[in-house]
Amino acid sequence: MIVVCEFIAPSGLERLQRSGLEVLYDPGLWRDRAALKAHLGRATALIVRNQTRVDAELLEAAPCLRVVGRLGVGLDNIERPALEARGVALCFARGINAGAVAEYVLAAMLHLARNLAGAAAHVAEGGWDRTAFGGFELAGKTLGLLGLGEVGLRVARRARAFGMRVVAADPARLPWESVVQDMEIELCTTVGVIEQAQFLSLHVPLTQETRHLIRAETLARMPRGSYLINTARGELVHAADLAEALRTGHLAGAVLDVVDPEPLPPDHVLRGVPNLYITPHVAGLTAEAQEVVGLRVAEGVLRELGVEA
Known part of the structure; x- marks a missing residue:
């Protein structure tokens, strides 16, 4: 299952849904960490923006996780050593916006x-x-x-x-x-x-x-x-x-x-x-940038899961 707990542009969501894999899309799920952990119990991929703290504690609730997708550039909400320790791949949208x-x-x-x-x-x-x-x-x-x-x-x-x-x-x-x-x-x-x-x-x-x-x-x-x-x-x-x-x-x-x-x-x-x-963190949120970011991260996540992009 792919869990998307923050907003993703339609192009990215549609690409995930066409993969044939189960996709849970709840853009407000990041607000309820307990609920997010519960869903991660069988997730193979997690896609976030900048609100979700992806750290060792969260990863403990995701034993099947293989890849994290970050819809953006900054990685300060991602604990990269924790991902590396678990062998979890990271996909993000360098330079897109x-x-x-x-x-x-x-x-x-x-x-x-x-x-x-x-x-x-x-x-x-x-x-x-x-x-x-x-x-x-x-x-x-x-x-x-x-x-x-x-x-x-x-x-x-x-x-x-x-x-x-x-x-x-x-x-x-x-x-x-x-x-x-x-x-x-x-x-x-x-x-x-x-x-x-x-x-x-x-x-x-x-x-x-x-x-x-x-x-x-x-x-x-x-x-x-x-x-x-x-x-x-x-x-x-x-x-x-x-x-x-x-x-x-x-x-x-x-x-x-x-x-x-x-x-x-x-x-x-x-x-x-x-x-x-x-302004509410909107500098990179043009329609054009978000379509490309969503699609690029979705394709990267699917490649890590062995699905043809």
Whole structure:
């Protein structure tokens, strides 16, 4: 049996169902860990997104499990050593939604620069103040990127097309020199990026080293009036420190597609913070990206189970 305990696009679900194997699809099952464990008793495959913690405890309830499929890129909810110890394969969608996330980052910068929603709401309320909503141009501004993997490079390419200067650092030293040179990306240290960025966009994985990478000390190094965008992992940002930087006006604004925890609790410190825009982890959820992610992971899982894709 294949258990899918979080949302999968129709293309992926249909491919699983055509395999002839039993498929249990319950996109809310991740919320009830006891029920999930009960179903895993006879499952040979488990497909998750980012909400299900796949660890040794969960694997103990799945004696027949042969493969885990991750509908996305980040693997911080997957305990890979536990999978390896059990000989369970892992399939995930590396790079598939990178274009969608890159476009989200550009949309976030344009929103912060031009405030179309605020201008439209002003007119809807009867106003016509042309001086209040002029905004500013992205051309000539400095975009700082922390992380130059699939997403970071695509953001850089799009930002350069807007005439932005791009400075970047990558803890994993991923960039290929020729690509970086061709795109006119300026490589420097993490501190150097933070100190220069008028827009700072995060594209690093969550590790012990990157947890709370953006905290009071790093926020203080950012230029006054700059902006933060996070589409990577919520734990990269110290929420209370970000809230303080926005309330004091040191940061002019921030867009977060990821928070810690998710969903955002009603009493979270980021609720009601001025000039902060939070979206529900949707940067990579375009229709196009999800169709491809679902199909690719479904096919990978079926191959591991010995079913012709």
